[in-house]
Amino acid sequence: MTKKLAHNGNPQYPKLSIPAAVKAGPRRAYGYAVLEAFKRLQAAELERFCKRGVTAPLKCASGTDLTDGHAILAAIREQHRRLHT
Helix, strand or coil: CCCCECCCCCECCCCCCCCHHHCHHHHHHHHHHHHHHHHHHHHHHHHHHHHHCCCCCCCCCCCCCCCCHHHHHHHHHHHHHHHCC
16 A cells, blocks of 8 residues: 655645644643753753852853853963863
């Protein structure tokens, strides 16, 4: 049995009807509930970190908390200089 191909070469599948219980309203409410749960989890995790005095590791390539591009570049150059001397 061969499937009918759409204009883009992919097989055509029948369109499925969405039951009323799965339509936008309940899905949106579920999505908001999931987002709220994530927010509560993140807030709890942040509070736990703050109470312990833990700071997040620096993600900058220079390993510093610099925000100026020139300062970051200078820090990276200094790292390379230390590694290769």
